[in-house]
Amino acid sequence: MADSVGMRDLAELKERLRVFVAERDWDQFHSPKNLSMALAVEAAELAEIFQWLTEEQSALPDADRRRRAADELADVLVYLVRIADRLDVDLLQAVGEKLEQNAIKYPAERVRGQARKYDEY
Amino acid sequence: MADSVGMRDLAELKERLRVFVAERDWDQFHSPKNLSMALAVEAAELAEIFQWLTEEQSALPDADRRRRAADELADVLVYLVRIADRLDVDLLQAVGEKLEQNAIKYPAERVRGQARKYDEY
């Protein structure tokens, strides 16, 4: 059990999801369109956990809420990796490039302590 | 440049995001509540790319659409890793456990070729 739960990295997750989907013949449902919709639904289910809490309360969730959040985070990751796979996007490379862009868009000395969107600067 | 873009794994991403946020004093905005809202917004921006396409078209995006999708996937991953960090959730462990549950909820021989939610079975 421990072995099957253990997940080393995103590459292994991608492979295991491929097998899971193939065994169920679910590739027919996994268009980027459908997967992106499913991802948005899971993201909303995560947000639902925190929506009526104050920000402070959301930072100190009880065990049940934290467990439910972990569950939704996992769902989001599943669909994220599936979409990236279907679009042949390397997630780690994409996020590396995004961080480079963000470092330029949001220079630390200029945006410190402010949350406005970059195009409002 | 290549070096700074290179991202080995989720653990490195978590660390780099911590630095990025600390340099900008943005931790004050990064409550799980706000981050889950931001994640949902990015997920919707991803879905927007595909919403008027047929499923078939979404599976064969042109270069521009694919690049925009990669950009949104990166945004989703950023917020996903941030929330997990704030909630002290190990994403790979959470997703490993979720796959175990899904294997039980959706036995291959029973759900093959069907997309109904498990509670409809």
Next chain:
Amino acid sequence: MADSVGMRDLAELKERLRVFVAERDWDQFHSPKNLSMALAVEAAELAEIFQWLTEEQSALPDADRRRRAADELADVLVYLVRIADRLDVDLLQAVGEKLEQNAIKYPAERVRGQARKYDEY
């Protein structure tokens, strides 16, 4: 019963929601921020009903699915009217102005049969 269910228009809905919220002392939770999050969650629950269907299937829902969709549409309308109330926005006026803008952005002779966003033209 029939009388209390009968709802004449958005103005009456706004008033009834004000009473409902006041009776429960829920105004403290109904910031535009929270309400917009709740609206997004309800919208996702609506999308979830259709996400694995083909477009054709979604246009011919069975009675149960149609009933669940009606339920989510009602939830969306509730939060929509609440946010508009909190921001003192007249929904019918706002949508009238939006239709004017859309008529200019999307001239019928130019966009006929195409779903690209206006800024792609």
Next chain:
Amino acid sequence: MADSVGMRDLAELKERLRVFVAERDWDQFHSPKNLSMALAVEAAELAEIFQWLTEEQSALPDADRRRRAADELADVLVYLVRIADRLDVDLLQAVGEKLEQNAIKYPAERVRGQARKYDEY
């Protein structure tokens, strides 16, 4: 101009949207599936306006933010009315029934000042 902007009620909005869509031959894109996705996207764009604000700040938006919110509220209403039309759902009736259910699910004396979901009671 004022005349064309004036919108009396949801019934008129439904009719005007039918004409708008027919003139552009957009019915082919307006499956409940696609429309629910578009609704979720607009709801997220509304949430984006408030996501980094405190709840207090969101209740006192400046003129520009309020105008942008009104714009997104209008977009949400457009898709809401379109989906209801495609599914032949009477929005005011659906919301009237929903309010009846909510009055039972959330008895005022029991839930006063608490925002937990009804199934947590």
